[in-house]
Amino acid sequence: MKLINNIRRFLATTALTICAALVSSNSNATLLNAPTSGTFTMNLDRLALAPYSGYFLSKFWEAAASDFTNPANTGDYFNSQITTTEIPAINQVFTLAAIGSNPANQAVQRAVKATSANFTIDSNTLVGVDSVIGDYGLRVAGAQIGMTGVQGFYAPYWLTNCCGLGGGLVNGDFSVVYDTARQTDGRSGWYLANNMYFTMATYDFSNLSIAFTDADNWRLSGDLLMSPENGSMLKGAILNDVGDFCLGSGSFTGCGQVSTVPLPTSAWLFISSLLGFVGFSSRKR
Numbered sequence: 001m002k003l004i005n006n007i008r009r010f011l012a013t014t015a016l017t018i019c020a021a022l023v024s025s026n027s028n029a030t031l032l033n034a035p036t037s038g039t040f041t042m043n044l045d046r047l048a049l050a051p052y053s054g055y056f057l058s059k060f061w062e063a064a065a066s067d068f069t070n071p072a073n074t075g076d077y078f079n080s081q082i083t084t085t086e087i088p089a090i091n092q093v094f095t096l097a098a099i100g101s102n103p104a105n106q107a108v109q110r111a112v113k114a115t116s117a118n119f120t121i122d123s124n125t126l127v128g129v130d131s132v133i134g135d136y137g138l139r140v141a142g143a144q145i146g147m148t149g150v151q152g153f154y155a156p157y158w159l160t161n162c163c164g165l166g167g168g169l170v171n172g173d174f175s176v177v178y179d180t181a182r183q184t185d186g187r188s189g190w191y192l193a194n195n196m197y198f199t200m201a202t203y204d205f206s207n208l209s210i211a212f213t214d215a216d217n218w219r220l221s222g223d224l225l226m227s228p229e230n231g232s233m234l235k236g237a238i239l240n241d242v243g244d245f246c247l248g249s250g251s252f253t254g255c256g257q258v259s260t261v262p263l264p265t266s267a268w269l270f271i272s273s274l275l276g277f278v279g280f281s282s283r284k285r
Contacts, residue, residue, distance in 0.1 A: 040174070053159075053235060078150050078196075082168030100117070147176075153171070190220075208221070216249065
């Protein structure tokens with residue numbers, strides 16, 4: 001199963017890279033604008049998450065189901081809905097927030113961020129608007145892309161401070177932020193911040209790829225690394241590759257979704273041939 005998933009991911013990534021090359025080769029470098037519409041798609045690798053106290057996805061509430069204007073949709077409510085049953089952690093699609101000011105009248109423990117009007121990405125260097133020093137000397141977003149959607153995780157072997165072994169936790173109301181201070185250990189400076197209950201970097205971005213047709217229609221994709229903050233909280237390693245993402249603006253909305261359809265016969269033949277070749281090579285040595 002792991003081999004099949006890796007091959008699916010390889011084929012999807014290869015196709016995306018080819019498309020990106022075709023698009024980018026016909027475009028000049030430009031400053032990409034804040035999206036007026038779009039999505040952020042997250043695909044997490046179950047095997048890569050397992051070392052983090054058995055961490056797995058239990059629930060996913062998309063934009064409508066996690067409506068932050070509904071007073072009942074508090075952080076505590078979503079946390080109470082987490083179960084010990086695992087669901088697939090692929091094709092989690094988050095809707096990007098509108099440009100403007102942070103929404104008012106949100107449910108308790110919710111903090112959906114608006115998309116900043118000054119958000120930009122340099123399509124050549126992949127540099128964004130840098131974070132700034134805020135209160136108490138902490139670095140805060142200089143510009144961001146907000147989004148809606150909530151994840152519920154369960155970690156069966158997580159030794160919590162309050163309740164013993166095993167527990168659930170929620171992530172959500174994410175924002176995409178750029179910070180040059182995070183450009184170390186293979187990190188690009190871009191990261192995904194959780195804003196439910198409190199703000200914390202959840203995943204750092206690496207191995208970035210960009211494609212665009214103009215300043216308003218673009219996509220940024222790459223790998224998700226377990227952030228030092230999140231990895232430490234889950235009592236696991238930091239900066240492990242745990243999945244991938246695709247941030248799509250305008251015509252690139254919906255990018256990054258992977259197929260769950262069984263591999264076609266031709267793919268199985270390719271796999272069989274590949275395994276046979278590997279076996280033959282091993283015997284030859």
